[in-house]
């Protein structure tokens with residue numbers, strides 16, 4: 666057994682990361698799908714608010730959340746690189762893009778023994794901070810999304826993000842609710858409604 670020293674200063678028996686940092690690595694990897702989801706919500710909320718601004722008249726700059734797009738690209742790129750890297754070591758097939766984060770989280774103990782493990786931990790910490798800066802969530806946040814797309818409803822849709830990070834969208838007119846997986850469709854319906 667060889668005992669290395671983790672970047673945090675604690676002993677790391679037979680690994681690059683100490684047990685605490687290894688646990689942290691697993692938790693952050695498992696959180697990536699939630700991070701991507703929140704970034705998607707932030708992008709959607711920005712786009713909707715900007716659209717609403719345009720209907721009210723006046724020039725509103727196009728929603729251009731290049732910061733979000735870049736962060737999502739970077740996260741996806743890192744996941745892909747690490748999936749291929751780990752798959753080579755474990756002689757497995759690399760996971761599909763949508764499963765990469767969870768696949769890596771399930772192998773976080775193997776990753777903790779990789780000589781670049783602390784670099785990954787640092788990168789994830791950076792990404793995590795960037796997500797928090799963009800999303801900037803208090804425990805529950807109320808986001809004004811925009812006008813209800815239903816022809817006979819003049820209600821307004823709001824989104825609420827709860828502690829559990831579950832997203833609920835509800836129209837205060839017709840009381841219809843939408844879930845996270847319906848965001849894209851709702852966004853399309855809203856832009857069609859604006860065009861009407």
Ligand SMILES: [Zn+2]
Nearest residue numbers: 671673683686
């Ligand atoms: Zn450590």
Ligand SMILES: [Zn+2]
Nearest residue numbers: 813818836839
């Ligand atoms: Zn409605």
